[in-house]
Amino acid sequence: MRYSKIPNETIRRLPIYLRGLAMLAQQGERSVSSGKLADFVSVPPFQIRKDFSYFGDFGTRGVGYDIANLSRQIKKILNLEPGHKAALVGVGNLGSAVLAYSGFRIYGFEVEAAFDNDPAKIGKKIGRVSVEDISKINTLARRGIMMAIIAVPEQTAQQVADSLVAAGVKGILNFSPKRITVPKKVKVITIDFATDLARLPYYIPSS
Amino acid sequence: MRYSKIPNETIRRLPIYLRGLAMLAQQGERSVSSGKLADFVSVPPFQIRKDFSYFGDFGTRGVGYDIANLSRQIKKILNLEPGHKAALVGVGNLGSAVLAYSGFRIYGFEVEAAFDNDPAKIGKKIGRVSVEDISKINTLARRGIMMAIIAVPEQTAQQVADSLVAAGVKGILNFSPKRITVPKKVKVITIDFATDLARLPYYIPSS
DNA sequence: TTATGTGAACTATTTCACAGCT
DNA sequence: AGCTGTGAAATAGTTCACATAA
Numbered sequence: 001m002r003y004s005k006i007p008n009e010t011i012r013r014l015p016i017y018l019r020g021l022a023m024l025a026q027q028g029e030r031s032v033s034s035g036k037l038a039d040f041v042s043v044p045p046f047q048i049r050k051d052f053s054y055f056g057d058f059g060t061r062g063v064g065y066d067i068a069n070l071s072r073q074i075k076k077i078l079n080l081e082p083g084h085k086a087a088l089v090g091v092g093n094l095g096s097a098v099l100a101y102s103g104f105r106i107y108g109f110e111v112e113a114a115f116d117n118d119p120a121k122i123g124k125k126i127g128r129v130s131v132e133d134i135s136k137i138n139t140l141a142r143r144g145i146m147m148a149i150i151a152v153p154e155q156t157a158q159q160v161a162d163s164l165v166a167a168g169v170k171g172i173l174n175f176s177p178k179r180i181t182v183p184k185k186v187k188v189i190t191i192d193f194a195t196d197l198a199r200l201p202y203y204i205p206s207s
Numbered sequence: 208m209r210y211s212k213i214p215n216e217t218i219r220r221l222p223i224y225l226r227g228l229a230m231l232a233q234q235g236e237r238s239v240s241s242g243k244l245a246d247f248v249s250v251p252p253f254q255i256r257k258d259f260s261y262f263g264d265f266g267t268r269g270v271g272y273d274i275a276n277l278s279r280q281i282k283k284i285l286n287l288e289p290g291h292k293a294a295l296v297g298v299g300n301l302g303s304a305v306l307a308y309s310g311f312r313i314y315g316f317e318v319e320a321a322f323d324n325d326p327a328k329i330g331k332k333i334g335r336v337s338v339e340d341i342s343k344i345n346t347l348a349r350r351g352i353m354m355a356i357i358a359v360p361e362q363t364a365q366q367v368a369d370s371l372v373a374a375g376v377k378g379i380l381n382f383s384p385k386r387i388t389v390p391k392k393v394k395v396i397t398i399d400f401a402t403d404l405a406r407l408p409y410y411i412p413s414s
Numbered sequence: 415t416t417a418t419g420t421g422a423a424c425t426a427t428t429t430c431a432c433a434g435c436t
Numbered sequence: 437a438g439c440t441g442t443g444a445a446a447t448a449g450t451t452c453a454c455a456t457a458a
Binding site: 042096103172202205 | 218219221222223225226247248249284285286287288291293299300301303304305307308310311313314316353354356361377378379380382384386392394396398399400401402403404405406407408409410411412
């Protein structure tokens with residue numbers, strides 16, 4: 001089944017596997033079976049094997065997968081080069097949480113730039129980055145930043161998306177519930193936690 | 208096809224429709240066709256009609272859907288009674304963003320309680336709620352709160368989940384990347400934005 | 415006319431069972 | 437003996453075309 005069409009769901013799971021592998025490596029493990037990895041990531045073993053099988057033979061029969069090698073392969077598939085840079089737009093509570101979050105590191109990411117339109121925030125240093133005026137978004141291309149995180153109020157989300165696209169950004173992680181419109185070649189992933197919360201009661205039996 | 212098994216994906220889309228309807232209502236519209244709603248929510252019209260058809264005949268042929276009625280029906284399906292209460296655990300940047308977010312309102316939600324283990328935060332009033340000591344989680348049942356949002360560092364996420372389950376919580380929105388383990392009857396929805404960011408480069412052509 | 419509701423075809427994804435290496 | 441890799445079956449979800457009702 002090698003090199004056939006890859007399910008989107010498989011791509012969605014790869015970063016989860018990567019984190020599981022990072023945890024196992026940290027525990028000093030060198031190799032892992034699909035069964036053991038399954039316990040870490042809550043994905044059934046046959047699903048894990050099938051997912052990997054789309055890309056190649058990464059394991060050794062009777063043994064399992066070499067953690068370092070498998071991690072390298074997944075990173076290659078996902079295009080995760082070390083030192084990948086992302087920009088953040090909107091340094092409110094949510095944006096600050098994103099800036100403070102260290103969980104991007106295992107994916108080789110760094111949030112390298114932050115923008116806001118609030119003069120009180122511009123110039124402030126949060127963690128390792130200084131907050132820049134939102135009008136400076138147009139410098140992203142020359143700084144080699146092609147991914148951005150939108151964490152602004154929904155009224156300004158589309159406008160920010162337009163600036164980002166104009167600045168050459170190719171991928172956007174969008175926290176605003178407003179569906180933003182971008183050219184087809186730009187990939188948008190939206191995280192909308194109000195809708196996620198809203199479907200929780202459906203799965204709760206009585207009340 | 209009425210009353211047959213409902214796709215999970217349909218349930219996932221219902222809150223999105225609800226927001227679209229709320230926006231249309233705010234613009235003074237009283238009725239809407241699947242085609243017009245499609246423009247608002249970026250879901251194709253036939254998908255919208257099919258989704259509704261699992262639950263009943265909500266529209267009028269040749270006319271469309273009555274916005275007020277359709278909203279009421281969707282809320283009933285999702286079990287969204289007005290005044291639904293949720294608790295927040297972890298009042299860091301992310302938790303504060305959740306507390307400040309007004310987008311829950313159209314779903315009839317209110318974040319009614321907030322907990323943290325930091326003495327500097329306990330007792331502080333953020334928006335309408337006072338931060339309580341995390342040991343008070345056990346009061347949730349008697350306060351009629353059955354849903355919770357976990358926004359704590361991943362090391363403590365499982366422990367918090369255990370307390371919440373012990374306190375009778377039936378649904379959890381989990382922002383920590385650690386897969387938390389709960390009894391089967393408790394529904395967990397995980398939002399893991401690092402993994403979402405990590406698959407963005409896959410969809411970006413060159414680099 | 416106009417727009418819904420839906421069976422049927424199609425496509426995507428998961429699950430299983432087991433052959434095949436090490 | 438143990439664990440991977442994968443075809444084939446089963447399940448889930450999407451898309452279409454059109455009969456049907458206002």
